[in-house]
Amino acid sequence: MRPSPSARLLRGVLVAGLALGLPATALSAPAAAADGYDRCPDGTVCVFSEPLYRGDMLVVRGPMASLGAWDNRIRSFVVKLRGFSDAVCFSPNPGLDPEGAVHFYSGDSFDESPYPELDRAVSSLDVGPEADDFCGSESRYPVLYDYVGTRPAALPADGRFGDLNNDGHADVAGRNLLGQLWTAHDYDTPGVTRLVGGGWNAMTALTRHGDQDGDGNEDAYARDRSGALWLYPGDGRGAFKPRRQVGGGWNSMRDLAAAGDLTGDGRGDLLASDGDGVLWTYPGTGRSGFGARRKVGGGWKAINELVGAGDMNSDRRADLVARDTTGRLWLYPGTGRGGFGTRKLIGDGGWNAHRELAGLGDVTGDGRPDLVAHLGAASASWTMGLRVYPGTADGRLRAPRDLGQLRSTTFVF
Numbered sequence: 290m291r292p293s294p295s296a297r298l299l300r301g302v303l304v305a306g307l308a309l310g311l312p313a314t315a316l317s318a319p320a321a322a323a324d325g326y327d328r329c330p331d332g333t334v335c336v337f338s339e340p341l342y343r344g345d346m347l348v349v350r351g352p353m354a355s356l357g358a359w360d361n362r363i364r365s366f367v368v369k370l371r372g373f374s375d376a377v378c379f380s381p382n383p384g385l386d387p388e389g390a391v392h393f394y395s396g397d398s399f400d401e402s403p404y405p406e407l408d409r410a411v412s413s414l415d416v417g418p419e420a421d422d423f424c425g426s427e428s429r430y431p432v433l434y435d436y437v438g439t440r441p442a443a444l445p446a447d448g449r450f451g452d453l454n455n456d457g458h459a460d461v462a463g464r465n466l467l468g469q470l471w472t473a474h475d476y477d478t479p480g481v482t483r484l485v486g487g488g489w490n491a492m493t494a495l496t497r498h499g500d501q502d503g504d505g506n507e508d509a510y511a512r513d514r515s516g517a518l519w520l521y522p523g524d525g526r527g528a529f530k531p532r533r534q535v536g537g538g539w540n541s542m543r544d545l546a547a548a549g550d551l552t553g554d555g556r557g558d559l560l561a562s563d564g565d566g567v568l569w570t571y572p573g574t575g576r577s578g579f580g581a582r583r584k585v586g587g588g589w590k591a592i593n594e595l596v597g598a599g600d601m602n603s604d605r606r607a608d609l610v611a612r613d614t615t616g617r618l619w620l621y622p623g624t625g626r627g628g629f630g631t632r633k634l635i636g637d638g639g640w641n642a643h644r645e646l647a648g649l650g651d652v653t654g655d656g657r658p659d660l661v662a663h664l665g666a667a668s669a670s671w672t673m674g675l676r677v678y679p680g681t682a683d684g685r686l687r688a689p690r691d692l693g694q695l696r697s698t699t700f701v702f
């Protein structure tokens with residue numbers, strides 16, 4: 290979008306080089322090297338193992354958080370991206386680390402001589418419109434605003450869900466388009482996040498709500514493409530200990546939501562809706578497994594989002610927030626026996642504009658759980674927003690306020 294100072298400087302170097310009539314080898318390729326330049330397909334970035342577009346060529350069409358065999362091997366490149374705002378960002382570190390990264394636009398190219406700092410020193414590559422915004426400044430991680438409240442210390446244990454690092458603040462967990470999972474929880478320093486790791490695009494469902502295995506740290510469930518359900522035990526510092534498989538065959542479920550204790554035994558439970566529209570409660574055993582599932586009811590096909598939002602109506606029983614396909618939002622008050630009472634309309638339309646909804650516990654610091662919404666593509670520019678809808682004592686939601694900017698984030702939970 291806007292060239293960073295580093296990019297402007299580099300472009301200036303190119304222009305200045307032309308104006309000063311520097312040796313042609315620095316800026317235009319000799320005939321032998323033109324082959325490599327010409328071989329590079331339009332709409333891509335090509336990197337080469339030798340100066341002047343010689344040696345092996347790798348065609349890059351999207352972000353590469355790590356380069357594998359190409360790590361520290363790039364010696365020249367050419368940028369043939371189509372849009373003016375498309376850019377490529379070369380980082381000396383893996384994971385698109387913005388530290389020391391520099392970026393270039395369509396038409397730019399280099400061999401090792403004008404940019405010695407990049408010669409055999411690139412470990413990750415970001416490509417696309419967003420590479421323009423984040424290169425050398427901030428990475429593809431979220432920026433959270435710093436007015437997230439500290440929740441009251443006196444809150445009962447089941448009201449303190451959402452806190453992955455046990456500092457009393459609700460945290461955000463998200464997955465970006467590279468499959469990296471991050472957790473954000475340092476509100477005194479907006480923008481600081483913890484990168485948990487990569488490979489999370491293999492997961493088809495992610496959910497968390499409180500402690501599942503009884504060690505006091507918040508945990509997460511993830512379902513992989515084969516239908517295996519995994520428990521990721523929280524380490525209490527914003528990341529996870531080695532995962533444990535909870536079971537298989539979970540691909541028959543349309544949606545999963547860790548929802549706190551629905552059965553009244555003090556242990557966290559899981560809700561799952563299947564392809565026939567039946568909603569099930571999987572009662573947690575407190576040891577990362579489940580007892581026999583219980584049928585909550587049928588007719589849940591019209592629901593496209595389940596949120597284990599906590600006790601929204603202040604009766605000390607965990608509740609469920611659900612969105613229907615027409616965009617309305619409902620509160621299903623928990624009975625404390627694994628079922629729900631009569632549902633209540635808490636949002637009368639438009640909620641399908643949100644990509645997803647998440648229950649992160651008390652975000653605002655008044656002791657009541659809130660609802661967090663990740664804005665959908667319809668409202669997206671180069672950032673996608675995160676909003677909090679503060680909960681009221683009787684289970685309604687107040688007008689939202691901005692909670693943060695989400696960069697390249699595809700899922701929040």
Ligand SMILES: [Ca+2]
Pocket residue numbers: 451452453454455456457458459460474
């Ligand atoms: Ca926290």
Ligand SMILES: [Ca+2]
Pocket residue numbers: 499500501502503504505506507508522523
């Ligand atoms: Ca735990």
Ligand SMILES: [Ca+2]
Pocket residue numbers: 549550551552553554555556557558572573
């Ligand atoms: Ca329970």
Ligand SMILES: [Ca+2]
Pocket residue numbers: 599600601602603604605606607608622623
């Ligand atoms: Ca309740």
